[in-house]
Amino acid sequence: MSVKTFNRGLFLPHYKESTEDKAIANIALPGEVVIPLQQHIGAPCKAVVSVGDKVKIGQKIGDSEAFVSAAVFASVDGTVTAIEPRSNFTGADVESVVIEVAEKQEEPSWSDRDISNMSGDDIRAAIKEAGIVGMGGAAFPTNVKLSPPKPVDVVIINASECEPFLTCDHRVMVEMAEELVLGAKLIAKAVDAQQLIFGVETNKPDGIEAIKAQIEGEEGIEVAVTDVKYPQGAEKQLIYAATGREVPPGKLPLEVGVVVQNVGTAVAVYEACRFGKPLYERVLTVSGDAAANPGNVKVPIGTTIEHIIEQCGGFKDGKEPGKVVLGGPMTGFAQTRLDVPVVKGTSGILLFSEEMLVMSEHMPCVRCSRCVDHCPMYLYPNSISMNAEKGLYDQAAExxxxxxxxxxxxxxxxxxxxxxxxxxxxxxxxxxxx
Ligand code: SF4
Ligand code: SF4
Incomplete structure (x- = not known):
């Protein structure tokens, strides 16, 4: 088996042992959910419900006419109790729909459509109607990404999950391989790509096998097995590893005829096309050395991280963690409060003890050039930071x-x-x- 990779980057300890074999679990519903009207790159949605309205799971509660935007949906049956600014994972206040969760939840009923005859336009329309965004963290509206102004010949499904601790995509690969592959094929069809590649790191052998079993004997579909190196899951690094193509600085993957989509996004695309199911829930990983019971859970969008932590057994030994991070440890956002909701792009909740954190003061640059030697984008992080620190943002941009x-x-x-x-x-x- 030839293992592919990119230049530079880092071999990090991956800390996935405590959750990589844990099946995706459901948790008890919270008392309320808080659903931000902007969870994506692009124009925010406007609420299409009012305080006092009864809503059903999967009902559209926010929408926008802008091309670059993504509708939001109720993730529970319940009653709208407020539409007001609430703190999100970046610390910003974002207009949000607050829903009190009904005691009795009805099983949603979805259509069952024939996906074999869907055209590219049908697929994009279903994706837009379902409010799907990139679920790897970027949260760019998927129907926009699948409306390329240039020809695309390769679709890559980013199944690298290169950040330490995170295993939700790995579990989706193992447990939902059929849905994943069908969704990936729909994505490839939407952009008329002839080649479909699943990029998976070698530390997910059961994920690799599960995908291979679904694509056996099919032409134009393959698994590119990649080294366990950070940031293997970054678009440009994954494209290089899987195809040898280099995306020029300042350009998008489209420049080299490639579209990259995440594992969770591909499954959401399948569910939207087949069942008309909107994106109102997601799988994420709860982990870190201060988590009592690390695992992978499927949660309604809008559930607070506090509720999810409680449902996963709380903090280890009842001790407050030194740091809580939403997303991965390398690119995630440190949280100062626990009442912020999970959004479509939230891949993990990580709890770290004081002991695990190496806290030290920020010091002046000692010009060691380690940052320059390791930057996978061949940038000069030292010069960027020194200029930005002085407020010289134009120079930092240069x-x-x-x-x-x-x-x-x-x-x-x-x-x-x-x-x-x-x-x-x-x-x-x-x-x-x-
Ligand atoms: S900013 Fe870069 S060059 Fe400066 S001390 Fe840090 S790693 Fe070394
Ligand atoms: S400058 Fe940016 S791309 Fe380069 S190593 Fe730092 S964070 Fe990564």
Whole structure:
């Protein structure tokens, strides 16, 4: 078996042992869900329900006429009790629909459609109607990504899950391989791609086998087995590993005829096309050394992380964690409160003890160039951070801040613990405001 990879990057400890073999579990419903009207890149939705309305699971509660946007849906049966700003995972206040969960939940009924004859337009329409976004974290509306202005010949399903601790995509591969492959084929059909590649790291042998069993004997579909290296799941690095094509700086995968979609997204596409089921729930991983009972759970969008942690047994030994992160440890967002809701792009809730955190002061750059040597985008994180720190955002942008995809490797290797990713985010915000 030839193992593919990309240049640079880091071999990180992967810490997946505690959840990689744990089947996806359901948890008890919370008392209320908080569903932000913006969970995606693009225009925010406007509420299409009012306070006091009774809503059903899968009912559209927010929508937008903008092309780049994604509708949001009730994830439970219940009653709308508020439409107001609530804190989200970035710390920003976002207009949200709050639903009190009904005691009695009815089993939703979905249609059962023939997906074999769906055209590209049918597939995109079903995806848009279901409010699907990239579930690997980027949350870009999927129907927009599948409306390419240039020809696409390769679709890659990103099954790398290269961040330590996260195993939700791995479990989806193992437990829902048929749905995953059918969804991936629909994605390939939507963009008229002739080649479909599943990019999977070698540390998921059962996931590789499950996918291979579904595609056996089929032409134009393959599994690209990749090295366990971070950030193997970043689009440009995965495209290079799987196809040898290099996406130029500042350009999108489309430039080289490729579209990349995540595992969870492919399953959501299948469910939207076959059953007309909207995206109102997702699988995520609860892990970290301060988690009492790490696992993989399927939760309604809008469930607070506090409720999910409780349902997974709470904090280990009842001890408050030193840090709570939403997403992976390298690219996720540290949380200061636990009442924030899970959104479509939330892949994990990680709980870390004080002992696991290596907390040190930010120090000046010592020009060791480790960040430059490891950056998978060949950027100069030292120069970006030094300029951004002084508020020289144009200069930081000239050093390539806008090409940084915030993988966090430079922060990980920096002996001065420089807050480089935060300074990149500050630069992007300043440039966007211009
Ligand atoms: S500069 Fe950006 S892309 Fe390069 S290592 Fe740092 S976070 Fe990753
Ligand atoms: S790794 Fe840190 S200290 Fe070394 S050059 Fe980069 S920013 Fe400076």
């Amino acid at each position: 050093w390539g801040a806008m090409d940084c995809f915030e993988c966090g490797i430079c922060v990980y290797v920096c002996p001065s613990n420089r807050p480089i990713v935060q300074l990149v985010r500050d630069t992007k915000k300043a440039q966007a405001a211009k």
